[in-house]
Amino acid sequence: MADHQEASVTLPSEPASVPVARRYVADLLTxxxxxxxxxxAETVRLVVSELTTNAVLHTFGRSPTFTVDIALDFDERLRIGVTDSHPRWPKRLPAAVQQDNGRGMVIIRSLAAECGGQLSVTPKPDGGKTVWITLPWAAAA
Known part of the structure; x- marks a missing residue:
């Protein structure tokens, strides 16, 4: 394996793009x-599904596309990021508001922590953001 590998895919912000992104990441990691x-591998598929679904559903048409970045760094960290151009950052909804949705970020954060990883959000110059999951590759491989 090389010291550093990376790839990305940009897709339209529409529901049909979620399984495309999930399949792209799964094939790449294989x-x-x-x-x-x-x-x-199943955890990564779930994380990608949640993050890309959020990019489609919660940007309210203000992000015509989203990008999935995948990197495996020399320090053996797997990083998966989903970038959109909407300025609103993800947040956990109060328990009273949570019905059929609103738990995705809690699930993602918990899944990352179980693998010894973490979730972070970084701003983009265009006002958007990237939601990152970082996992130890040793836990993945």
């Missing part, structure tokens, strides 16, 4: 040596 069907 190519990088993460066996399909492992607990970690």
């Amino acid at each position: 190519d990088w040596g993460l066996p399909a069907g492992t607990d970690t």
Whole structure:
């Protein structure tokens, strides 16, 4: 494996793009040596699904596309980021408001923590943001 690998895909902010992004990341990580069907591969698929769904549903048409970035760094950290151009940052909704949605970021943060990783959000110059999940590759591989 190389010291650093990265890839990205930009897709339209529409529901049909969510499974495309999930499949893209799963295929890429298989190519990088993460066996399909492992607990970690399934966790990554769920994280990508949640993050891309958020980019589609919660940008209210203000982000015509979203980008999924995947990087495996020399320090053996797997980073997955989803970028959109909407200025609103993700937030957990109060329990009283949570019905059929609003738990995605809590789930993502918990999944990352279980693997020894973390969730972070970084601003973009255009006013958008990238939501990152960082995981140790050793936990993934």
